[in-house]
Amino acid sequence: MKKLLLGNEAVARGLYEAGVRVASSYPGTPSTEITEAAAKYAEIYCEWAPNEKVAAEVASGAAIGGARSFCAMKHVGLNVAADPLFTMSYIGVNAGMVLAVADDPGMHSSQNEQDSRHYARAAKLPMLEPADSKECKEFTKLAYELSEEFDTPVILRLCTRVAHSRSIVEEEDWMERDLKPYEKAPAKNVMLPAFAKGKHPKVEERLLKLSQWAETSGINRVEDNGAPISVVTSGISYQYVKEAMGDRVNYLKLGMVYPLPEKLLLDFGKKASTLYVVEELDSFLEDQLKAMGITVVGKEKFPRCGELSQKLVRKILCGEEAKSLSLDASLPVRPPAMCCGCPHRGVFYALKKEKVMVSGDIGCYTLGASAPLEAMDTCICMGASVSALHGFNKARGETGSEQRSAAVIGDSTFIHSGVTSLIDIAYNHSNSVVIVLDNSITGMTGHQQNPTTGYNIKGDPAVSVDLEALCRAVGIRRVRVVDPYDLKAVTAALREELAAQEPSVIISRRPCVLLKYVKHSPPLSVREESCIGCKACLGLGCPAISLRDNKAWIDPTQCVGCGVCSSLCPKKAIG
Amino acid sequence: MNQVTSVLIAGVGGQGTLLASRILGYAMMQEGYDVKVSEVHGMSQRGGSVVTYVRFGNEVHSPIIETGEADVLLAFEQLEAARFLPYLKPGAALVANTQKIDPMPVVTGTAQYPQGLFESIEKLGIRVTAVDALSLAEEAGSSKAVNVVLIGAMARQMSFPKEIWLDALKHCVQEKFLELNQKAFQLGWEA
Incomplete structure (x- = not known):
């Protein structure tokens, strides 16, 4: 049957047709839909792992255990997963293992533009690169054959325009694959120096054989x-x-x-x-x-x-160039913004008002860096908000930085790699304030479940991490929860924790406003006779509020009635 | 010669441009064309400018559309129509929603929403079909059906039978919203 599939969906179809049994991934644009689509096949066990390193290790274990296995990640995720990958190159596989990495040239949704092809060379692994959805499926299946024939993990490299483009794919049947037998083989699977020394020459030999195969395979x-x-x-x-x-x-x-x-x-x-x-x-x-x-x-x-x-x-x-039209008008830009009713907004508003240095992280809330909130000082990579704040305070503690700085990190990102950083804050002691923006979902990549949400990738109930208990267990004594719609409570918590002489965690808890189960309140409106046009509410950067004839106006089709703006109005004109 | 038609769909994150591109892509695949649809996911979906490319023909290689290459611009919002105008070939067609959504610089008062955009675009030799898709979508039963109203308005200008669009709609839309969307498509078709 012919279908118009995303490159990512075509990879998932390839996994199904290749008889893959285990897939573990961490979401990351532009790779997320591979595992989402794979989870729809009952024949493939799929999971969201806490991070890419865990995902790659789960896939490694499954491949050693005799099941064709898979993990997917965005380019920066491969940095996280690089550790197991480099040694899996030595170990090889029992059943086939494929790792898909999706690069983001042009940085549509990423913090850098790294070229993941270098990993293939560095880890001495074969890398296939499909050019459309049809090849996404074909190359995925071929990757498993190569993996088993040459005893190697295989990297499948996509980019945004392949991963997120639809083209026509002919679907084929599922190939049932029996679990391969598992036999204890320490010289193959235990990478002690003595065994690894035996393996390295085999890896070099494998590369030569692969380049021989590449001469005539037809893939080139x-x-x-x-x-x-x-x-x-x-x-x-x-x-x-x-x-x-x-x-x-x-x-x-x-x-x-x-x-x-x-x-x-x-x-x-x-x-x-x-x-x-x-x-x-x-x-x-x-x-x-x-x-x-x-x-x-x-x-x-x-x-x-x-x-x-x-x-x-x-x-x-x-030297040819098509002519293009242009309008003789300057057009206001339309950058992405936090949604109306976004629970992150109130926290960033308070951080800005309190003039706090904000160590930021990766997620929807990175938009807190944009005007008018502009409440983010740094953003490096997943988890870095917490550890970089600790470093910042170790560098500048003597200037009183601990009383004027905070880290912000989402629930999924905190689990991904923020928790190890928090352990550093507790263990090596800085009076740092960490704000966990817990919106009960992995937001930016399009609502994936994570270990804090209580559901798994299939939407079935799962164990959920108790964030407060986790923070206390690593040695943080001051842990408190605030509702980000309550600006007064957020500000008060922030002031108290900044003043505290020990590390603390503020959990800002409210589910993402786009989640289906979240009930919206009726839209608010501005009493025109009371509004003095002071623009205090505009400082929130809520897309629903604008100025009309020098009075605030709330778009009723956008407002979800969160009420954060009304708490800012000096004339109580919003209700 | 390999004839490829390029349709650029532009709007504001959350307006449903992806569904529109899927309906168009599916319809063209059923008509026997090679099709590529390029989508945008991730950060730019959060209320920013979004653009989707649909290309169909005997054989389509690139999934993207560059400036000066689009045959049709289907715009979900006035300012976005103007923003993506440079992507049109000279003499191409614009099908646009008359709706205005203030971008952040207008919301915060640092910029004005430009006036008379469609008039300026027409002066450049572009055929403009302006549709009040929001009102028609509300008439059909939901403001969310703006995308399907616009697909209806664009479909009317293309030389394919109506049935292929209704079939694509059936394939791409959840069953519980099908009736609403069929109505939205019809209102767009007649607009």
Whole structure:
């Protein structure tokens, strides 16, 4: 049956058809939908793990245990999962193991633009890169065959435009796979130095065999159009070149971007008068081709930053540029904003009013950095809000920083890697204030369950982490819960904990306003005769409130009646 | 020659542009075309400008649309229509909702919502079809059906039989909302 599937859904379909039994992931744009879609197949056990390292280890254990296994993550998640990955490269597999990583060139929803292809080289693992949904499914299935044939985990690399684009996929049947027998094999599975020393040469040998396989496998495909110009490319970049150049160039489309087929590349390069390498982000292919002694044109023409496109390729290769229209008007920008009734808003408002240095983290609440709240000083990576605040206070404690700084971190992010940082605060003692923004869901990636929500990936009831007890158990004595809709209580808690002479945790607890079970109150309105146009309510940056004829106005179609604005009104004009 | 039609769907996060792109994509696949739909997920969905690309033809390679490449712009909001105007080919068509949603700089009073946008766009040689999709959606039973009203308005201008759209609707919309959306589509088709 033909279906119009997201690249991510096509990977999930590939998992199903390949008889995968265990999948463990942590959500991260643009990879999230793979595991969400996989969870719809009863044949695949799926779970949301607390973080990517845990997910990759679960997949490792399952593969050793004889089940085809899988884990997915965004590019920065692979940094977290890198530790097990590098050693699984030595151990190899029993049943096949595939790790999907989704890069985000252009940073549509990410904090950096790292090129995950470097991990394949660093961990000495094969990496496949599909160019559309059809290939997402095919390559996923092929990855399991390679994994078992060459005794190696395989990395499947996607990017936003492949992961989040729909194209036509022909569905095939489920292949039942028996659990492979498990036998104790310490020399294979226990990476003591003595055993690992035996393994490393095998890993090097495996890479050579894989590059031999890549010479003739068909996953690396030559399209000879008899043109003088030739292009080596892969993944989404292939689509852009194909769109821009059609039959005007010859192609070597690499389906496997590591290890590379040297002979195939040398032969292809010899026939070209000019050989281009077209790849997004780093000069990953280009550097390897140059090391083979092949003369190529790459990053001196193509950018290292941001996404490519057919337009950019056409401009660079042919100097052609389509005309575009422009309006002679300046248009106000429309950046993303916290939703109306978002429980994070009140906390950021209080932090701004109290002039607190805010150590931020990754999630919807990173939008607290935007105008008009502008209440975030730093944002590095998942969990860093807590540990970086500790470091900040160790550096600047003598200046009284502990009384003027706080970390903000969401419930899912806190479980991901904030809790280890909190242990550092307790153990190595700084009077740091950590605010856990507990909205009972993983919000930014589109509402995934996590260990604090009480439900699993299938929506079935599960054990939930008791955040207050967890914080106390690691040695934080001052733990309190506030309702972020109650601005007075938030401000009072903040002042008290900043003044305290010991570390503390404030849990700001209210479920995400977009959750289906959350009941909205009737919309509020402004009594025009009472409003003095002081704009105090506008300081919240609520999309429902604007100024009309110098009076505040609340859009009744957007307002969910959270009431935070009415508590700010000096004339009690909102109700 | 490989003829590909490019439709750019622009709106504000939360307006349902994804469903609109899925209905269009499914309908074109059923018509026998190769189809690519590029979606946006993640942070930009939170009330920011969102854009979805739908491309169909004999063979579609790139899933994205660049400036100067779109045949149709389906805009869910006036300001977004203007923002994505540079993506249209000269002489292309704009089907736009007349609804205005204030962006944050307008909300906070640091910018004004521009006036007379459709008139300025028409002066550039773009065929503008303006539809009050919000009122029609409310008439159909829910303000959330703006997306399907707009699909109806755009479908009317394309040369495909109405049945393929109704079939796509049936496939893409939850059964309990189907009747409402069929009504919304009809109101858009007639607009």
